[in-house]
Amino acid sequence: MSGNSTYQPQSKALQWFEKRLPIGGLIHSSFVAYPTPRNLNYWWTFGGILSFMLGVQIVTGIVLAMHYTPHVDFAFKSVEAIMRDVNYGWLLRYLHSNGAAMFFLAVYIHMFRGLYYGSYKEPREVLWILGVIIYLLMMATGFMGYVLVWGQMSFWAATVITNLFSAIPVVGDIIVSWLWGGYAVGNPTLNRFYSLHYLLPFVIVGVVILHVWALHVSGQNNPTGIEPKSDKDTVPFTPYATAKDGFMVACFCILYAWFVFYIPNFLGHADNYIPANPAVTPAEIVPEWYYLPFYAILRSIPNKLMGVIALFGSIGILAFLPWLDTSRIKSARYRPLFKQFFWLFVIACIGLGWLGSKPPEGIYVIMSRLLTFYYFAFFLIVLPLLGIFEKTKPLPNSISESVLGAKA
């Protein structure tokens, strides 16, 4: 991790240690002396918020695992025991379940920020792709965690999601049976999901370290999208970025606490308080809100295999974004047309989320199809063509000029 550290510990003991393992210098150059663009706005604080949320999920998850039993006969009961009997169990579980929702809220803002300011463009392609991998891992982890509760929604979510793989020609059914460890979702499925739900967060930690590493090699993007050219364009990470991140983490915690203490079940589904029953599918099954846009895409296509391809394609396409966007201008500030298409895209994503929660009939299906079309067209038609036809606004000469005016 780069930086202009001249870290020299004060005490003799620390100097002795630093000579043998220069971890103090690594931390100092990465999180203290590290130069950040001076014009970063509050949208840049979500990386810090996400790191905080990952920590919260791991800590609450580890303690919940001390009280949870991954067996079909006991899973639901043990979750209820956590809610009623375990000291502060209600708080820990609500922190964990709402924490997942907050984690996704933050990651969506983080991703849209990257999209708006062109943070995926050269030289940050690998940084962006690592982010897409983290997002995929988050989705897998969140899904498996939801299954562990073993309520009706858990069970049927597990059934529907694993059945996505049955769309694969020829080997689909073999793969699904392998995922289940049986002829249907059952105890082996719950067991392995528990094992993986415990593992994947640490895999996320590993990829996050790569993500931060890649970030510190290329440096942060900023609202102008032009790279820092001199010392005047940057400020040290500490105290500037740490204070700003810390402030926003605190603000974000207010929202988080509001959910945990006032409306802890607002984002959940009442049916998940009914124990899993393999004989009855609930009248209406919907995933958690953070998967709804993709669920709408899946349902908008009347062919099973194509629906599944569209679902995975809608996430996979993100990895190709650095090459689909042909414009060399990064920030939407200087791209008037892109800005409009971007906001349309945000509206399409939110609209798909809303449609994902509606029954798959009538006008909802037609609207889902229109928005699904726009979702893909944004990446495959709009972005490649805009780079050719869009007339961009003039860029400032430097970051400091954009902040202080020409007199700087």
Next chain:
Amino acid sequence: MTTVSSAEHTRRDFLYIATGAVGAVGAAAALVPLVAQMNPDASTIAAGAPIDVDLAPIAEGQIIKVFWRSKPIFISHRTKKEIEEAQKTPLAELKDAETDQKRVKEGHDQWLVLIGICTHLGCIPLSHQGEYNGFFCPCHGSVYDTSGRIRKGPAPFNLPLPPYKFVSDTKIQIG
């Protein structure tokens, strides 16, 4: 390793390739148990043995649900009207064309035995519902007729038939 670069293949090249190949085979072999442990275990397979179902108590127009290999099996005692509707449907109207005769055992037109799992994404359809008064899946809106054939919605295939045979006129064995 070697500093001598020769255009000729040497015995050392052979040793490298042979060693690498053996290593790759070993790694692949090590994967076998790691992957296979996730498949259905011996007890699960043993519990999937055939089951007998007595049809006598099932009234005309009634559909019962039994479980075989953790899958819900629908056994429908169809009414005359339901049989007629299923038989009269022209094949051209069907997405997954199959005659009703093929979906029941000969001489047992009134007994329809199905795996009650929607072929879309695995939900359990509701009986006696939907446009064709057959089955309706609440998850993504697939509609099946009184023969369990897909008529509308995203599901690609008809409701599958489990392997079963008539042991007597009022008893079937599933599996």
